[in-house]
Amino acid sequence: MISCEIVSVGTELLLGDIVDTNAPYLSRELAAMGIAVLHRSTVGDNAGRLRDAVELALSRSDIVLLTGGLGPTADDITKEVCAQVMGFELVRDEESENAMRAFFKTRGRPMPESNLKQADVPLGGIVFRNDHGTAPGAAMERDGKCVILLPGPPNEMRAMFTDKVKPYLAAKTTGVIVSHTVRTMGIGESDMAERVAPLLEGSNPTVAPYAKQGEALLRVTAHADTAAQAEAIIAPALDEIRSILGGYIYGIDVADIQHAVVQGLLEKKLHVATAESCTAGYISKRITEVAGASDVFACGLVTYSNDMKEKLLGVRHETLAAHGAVSAETAAEMAAGVKRVSGAEIAVAVTGVAGPGCSENKPVGLVYIGIADRDGVRTVRFETGRKDREFNRYVTASRALHLVWQSIQNY
């Protein structure tokens, strides 16, 4: 089994200013490819310590994967240090230089000449173009060892890893690893794990439960010589999971609930509209993360105040006075209101207390969701059980999206 060590570079990491999400992402991706990650380390923007870290990593791992320190400033030294350690010369790459000049030109800003150091690449190495930023990545091979450089910004790093580095590494590994992720909503991780307990004992496929932002997931992974063989190993486990978890599953290998919703709306040629109070645009923002959402998203109204709930959504003054903004009655009228305004087949409305403070003497985490579709209007009450504003808003948006998904299944 090939081994890989991840080295995260950046003084801002060592100061704790940012949390390193790149290393866990790469750990997961490499594990799924059958590459063992036995060490991870973090060093600051210091040439001596970085050199030591790279040399140590090379002494015990086949592949050393570094993130960060490829930028234009003087403290970006990852490429220079690694080239020196691996004995590669850095040369100006014309294609990268041109791309960089074009990038600045589009933005109508002058390009500082210092920026060009990003266009230096290791002579005789492999260059990974950066489709989402200016600094290219690279790979340098020597004596059966390999050093790979990736940019630090997560969006650039992930895209480059997926599109360029993964295929490059795949050629170095034997056999394939295939993985499917079952996504559920409405069931806790430990409850789910107990129900599928016998499956968790297996070694090929492995079935691993995990929790992510209020959702419980199961990852089913098999290794085999070919993808078809791996799929054949996985199929019976997936069937069993489907029969055990049935109604809780909203998708397999779907990115998230908003992708499941947009896909469902597109398939059935339906439209959705949103009326949001405590989530205040989070639901519409998530729906429209999905490319193609413009064909299914009618409109969204963010009505924080009672005044706007009356004016834009037609919620009755008496309803707000009698039951308050955070109530089933208000959620129902908000949903009916935005359905009427938009003409969408399905409308969802949310009102609740995101925190940190309570409002209307109602507890933090209390939420009412209204759904209006061809079966009429219904509401769901739930409590997130937490005081964390961001968590409460995210989970509320997820729950609302899940109710839209369930409504779609009835069309």
Added chain:
Amino acid sequence: MISCEIVSVGTELLLGDIVDTNAPYLSRELAAMGIAVLHRSTVGDNAGRLRDAVELALSRSDIVLLTGGLGPTADDITKEVCAQVMGFELVRDEESENAMRAFFKTRGRPMPESNLKQADVPLGGIVFRNDHGTAPGAAMERDGKCVILLPGPPNEMRAMFTDKVKPYLAAKTTGVIVSHTVRTMGIGESDMAERVAPLLEGSNPTVAPYAKQGEALLRVTAHADTAAQAEAIIAPALDEIRSILGGYIYGIDVADIQHAVVQGLLEKKLHVATAESCTAGYISKRITEVAGASDVFACGLVTYSNDMKEKLLGVRHETLAAHGAVSAETAAEMAAGVKRVSGAEIAVAVTGVAGPGCSENKPVGLVYIGIADRDGVRTVRFETGRKDREFNRYVTASRALHLVWQSIQNY
């Protein structure tokens, strides 16, 4: 200056199943105490590799701080390995044993005898009681070096660090580190770095540029005997940065642009309303991330389709027909429309092409932002220069928030 190395222990970290938030937390806390963290590493539950990691850390740092691997199961080996490396004998600690038995009794659960291994502590070492769980922490000193063991669960770790380890470490250190972060918008990282280049050479204070999601930041850090002395060292550098970067700075030590916006609106008792097309709720979602936003956020209208732009915002049919939805004219009418509907003093509207595909034959990344305030309506055109939908939406929302921030400054 005392140096400390953080070693995070756990195979689940190396697999990427969980993100390590302990290490950044400890990094921040240690930096604030004036303790330099120059290395961080992560190892799995493997005795040989853990021993190597601890020995390496001891060879280059004064203090080695480990988190995780203190639990009751067979793969929890941190204490055993560290005691061996430091030459300490482990003995059963009666107080910990009694606390453990009491803990299980309260919960009405039988205690597995294997659990008692958590009550073993290094003879001659320092024991840190765990007020939030069963595994105690410990410190072992030898030859001027020190190994500190902390539990892995973040709530247990943070409480033990704050209440027990911090006072223990404070006795070993002199001086403090103070850091301020200058946040800018509208200037690139390399451009900013060039303008403040002479400041980047200093060692106390240090000035370090970095980029984060389309923004350029500068961190100014000083160490001194007292916080007041550190502030006095920082002040002239901050003054110089202010005079060089002036208009680009939207805040110092403010969390992000949405916090700056909400703070500004609260101070001047103003309200904002949003009309969003391509960002589709991202702006309102970000404004309302800030607790207290309900006092300043009037309403938000997400109008993806031309139809909804006409119906909800009063954009004229002729405007859309003549210039298209992605145009300065439409952005201006959207802003004016939502200002009228909401009654807010400041209104911002966004229309653009988020990608991946182009629309109306306009390029991906092209955005028009309209601002309506007491000075009338004006528009800004810009191109993000990228094809990444999520990036384009985030940066567009940031730019729109920055325009709102600039408008607030004129009140």
